[in-house]
Amino acid sequence: MSELIGKISKTIEELKEEEAEALVKEALDKGVEPVKILEEGIIAGVRAIGEKFEKKEYFLAELYEGGEIAEKLVEIVGPKIPKEAGGARKRVIIGTVHGDLHDIGKNLVAMQLTMAGFEVRDIGIDVPPMRFIEEAENFKADIIALSSLLMATMMNMSEVTNLLKELGLRDKYKILVGGGPINPALAQMFGADGYAENAVEAVKVAKKLVGLGEN
């Protein structure tokens, strides 16, 4: 089965959209766990594209194409991930920080949180700091979740936490952060309450942040 997962990752890396889609469907039909397909197939493939881009073996056009393929595949696999029963309707505002247009990972996190019982409002990409706060206030959010894939924009996470402090609203929300360049130390530096490396972890951390425990 891991051979099939490996093939998924490889065909994505090679930008073979139709082949990748057929393999993903085959894996689902064969009962491979959707989370495994996602993490070890799709995300691994897309990461490999990123590495090729870094080594200048791929260029912007391939980066775009890879993003589109991944998005399509995530749409197929995401809804197959088992939905958790019940769950309190805690609310999350999620978006990608100002200057950053990456949204595949953020969408996955939003999807996982929704499936875990959270009420999620996704406010998109390139979101200015003040908009996160306005939306959180309107939505009566418990958590503000920030995504950044770029080193050049990740500092915008602290703009959100700083602005919240200035407005005397910092204690009203839990801030959850994530995305490629982020790590626990940076999350702390940006004034966040929690960090998660991937969408599955994001659910665990989000639950902890709002006192829902691990289940």
Ligand code: B12
């Ligand atoms: C696809 C892609 C694009 C697509 C994005 C399409 C889209 N709709 O998102 C396009 C082509 C638009 C793009 C553009 C650019 N990109 Co780009 N891109 C990628 C690529 C290949 C994949 C990203 C992805 O979708 N990964 C799959 C998802 C599922 O993983 P993820 O995003 O990491 O998300 C997971 C976790 O990080 C976490 N997570 C994410 N968000 C959040 C939020 C919270 C709250 C939590 C808890 C967790 C969490 O959970 C997610 C799910 O498990 C990466 C390579 C890489 N290694 O990531 C480069 C990459 C991110 N891009 C890069 C660059 C440089 C750019 C450009 C600047 C290129 C250019 N010269 O123009 C532009 C920037 C445009 C902009 N202003 O944003 C660099 C960033 C380097 C850096 N660290 O700063 C990377 C790392 C490539 C590389 N190795 O050089 N890119």
